Amino acid sequence: MKDSSVAQRTVFFISDRTGITAETLGxxxxxxxxxxxxxxxxxPFVDSAEKARETTQRINQAYQQDGAQPLVFATIVDPEIRSLLEKCDGFYIDFFKTFIPGLENELKMASANVMGRIHGVGDSNVYNTRIEAVNYALNYDDGARTNGYDTADVILVGVSRCGKTPTSLYLAMQFGIRAANYPITEEDLHSTQLPKALRPYQHKLFGLTIDPKRLHAIRSSRRPNSQYAQLAQCENEVKTVEAMFHQENIPYLSSTNLSIEELATKLMVISGIERRLR
Amino acid sequence: MKDSSVAQRTVFFISDRTGITAETLGxxxxxxxxxxxxxxxxxPFVDSAEKARETTQRINQAYQQDGAQPLVFATIVDPEIRSLLEKCDGFYIDFFKTFIPGLENELKMASANVMGRIHGVGDSNVYNTRIEAVNYALNYDDGARTNGYDTADVILVGVSRCGKTPTSLYLAMQFGIRAANYPITEEDLHSTQLPKALRPYQHKLFGLTIDPKRLHAIRSSRRPNSQYAQLAQCENEVKTVEAMFHQENIPYLSSTNLSIEELATKLMVISGIERRLR
Incomplete structure (x- = not known):
């Protein structure tokens, strides 16, 4: 046992496939x-008896080193591999084993016991939808093109560096949503009217805003001491763009205290945009 | 009850936050x-008693319509909201309720009972690492720049349309890994030597390949009847690039039967690249 009052704990996320499910809940x-x-x-990819034995050893070593029982979160489909892992000295939870029997009972059906069902390739239509959405987000990033908004599911608008690009890419990657984004730049901010290119698509617009101080910090790390990064400049841009959102009746969120996942999922709730992927 | 032999089942994924955890395991x-x-x-965002009651009603309606009990996968932290949802007519599983008591016992500590711990903003360093990795992937996409590979964690190489861009973006978004990508084009394929720009970074290269028939289908939908999309062209490019990978000792994976998640996680296992995000 280490000297510190609270012992270090190693947490293992183990899977016969990518490990994403075990990690997410764990x-x-x-x-x-x-x-x-x-x-x-x-x-990830603990998909043989040999790898299960190696993994068990690693867990047991962590127990020795930490002096505290490691936590083990697993999603293992194969019963033989699972039974080897269960013998480890960790506090072992298998998310599949916990729930599959109850679901088999409720659905009156045996489970398929097949690895890699969820983060596998599966339906190639799903794969194509996703890749096309990512390509769309890249092609329509940062106002790069404005002819083609007809096929957008949503057009994110906001000042430079408020989080439009990562949110667009996340919407594409996770949900297959075609998200363009358009930066509201200084020349657009002489009035609170929508920029011309956006006017036909008012119903597809979704605004992002950000706390001016946070924007100032982000821009300063990018272009130190520039006019663009000045706090007064940031305050002015944010104030005008928020006035634009109100005047043009554009729903919006602030990225200041929301993660990309939260921005994307809240946007979907507010705008009613449905995912294209499942 | 509907006529079909197997009744439709509505599956609800419910959360007080984004719903990503409930969806992933569910x-x-x-x-x-x-x-x-x-x-x-x-x-998502079922974070009040009122929303819990609305949600319960929706579940009960689905039961009526389907004639079969809906499945409900939930991650709800607040005990009051959870107790309302548990009264629904669905087959209700709460992933937090199932595991938190056992963990409290093992860790000898009460859980924090705070919503939004995992897909929230949290540490701003984590947020910045992620955004910087996404920006890096965009700036170094498709060979756009080659000066700056010093700070790359990995440089994906492969023929056009084999899956480099979505894999790079996924590595950035999910793991904070700085992934550049460089397309091996026809002019690089006159020999199996590495293109000049890549030679100083041999140790950072990771190859992607693809079945030529699949490549032919992807390119054909993009540029029908082009030389670029011809099957013979695809076969030749893939053959040469795989010879390059062998000759230059570059590890590689085929994107033909792997999802983006699988490509990204297998790449990390093979190359030993560690995530920068957690």
Whole structure:
């Protein structure tokens, strides 16, 4: 046992495939426990008895080193591989084993027991929808093109560096939504009227705004001491663009305290835009 | 009850935040049950008693319409909101409620019971790492720049349309990895030597390849009947680029049967590149 009052805990995320499901729920769960120094280890593609034995050894070693039982979050489909892993010295939770029997009972059907169902390739239409949405977001990033908004699901608008590009890309990657984005620049801000290129698409617009101080910090790290990064400049741009959103009846969110996931999912709730991917 | 032999089932993914965790595990679980027509409904930001009651009504209506009990996968932190939802007529599973008590016991600590821990903004360093990685992937997409590879974690190489761009963006968004990508074009394929711009970075290169028939289909939908899309052209490019990978000792994967998630996570395992985000 280490000297510190709270022992370090190694947390393993183990899967026969990508590990994304085990990580997503596992991280959500441990985020509810504060003050414990968690060490994360993701081990994907544990898809053979040999790899299961290696993994078990690694877990047992972590127990020795930490002096505290590692947490193990797993999504393992194959019962043989799972039974090997369950013998480890960790606090082992398998998300599939926990829920599959109850679902089999409720659905009156045996589960397929097949690995890689969810983050696999699956339907090639789904794959194409996703790639096309990513290409769309790239082609219509930062106002690069404005002819082609007819096929946009949403056009994000806001001042430079408020988070439009990552939000567009996330909408494309995660949900297959075609998201263009258009920067409201200084020349657009002489009035609170919409820029000409956007006027026919008012119903597709969604605004992003940001706290001027945060914008000032982001721009300053990009272009230190520029006019563009001045706090007064940021305040003025944000104030005008928010007035534009109000006047033109454009729904908007602030990126200041929201992650990209939160921005994207809130935007979908507010605008009613449906995902194209599942 | 509908006439069809297997009743439609509505599946709800419910959360007080983005719903991403509930969706990720819920989709993994139902992917193991084949032949049931599942209808997906994601309801994020169910964060008040009123929204919980509305949600419960919606679940009960789905029961009426389907004639089969809806599945409800939830991640709800607040006990009051959860107790309202639990009264619904669905087959209700709360992923937090299932595991938090066991973890509290193991960790000898009460959980924080705070919403939005995982897909929230959290540490602004994490946020900045992610945004910088996305910007890096965009700036170094498709060989757009080659001066700046010093700060790349990985440089993806492969023929045009083999999946480099979405993989780079996914690595950035999900893991904060700085991934450049460089297309091996016809003029690079007169020999199996590495293009000049890549030679100093051999240790950072990771290859992507693809089945020539699939490449032919992808290119054909983009530029029908072009020389670029011809099957013979695709076969030749793929053959030469794979010879280059072998000769230059570049690890590689085929994107033909792997999703973007699988490509990204396998690449990390093979190359040993560590995530910068958590």
């Amino acid at each position: 991280l959500s769960l441990i985020s509810q426990f504060e003050g414990i120094p968690f060490i994360h280890v993701t081990l | 989709l993994s679980l139902i992917s193991q049950f084949e032949g049931i027509p599942f209808i997906h409904v994601t309801l």
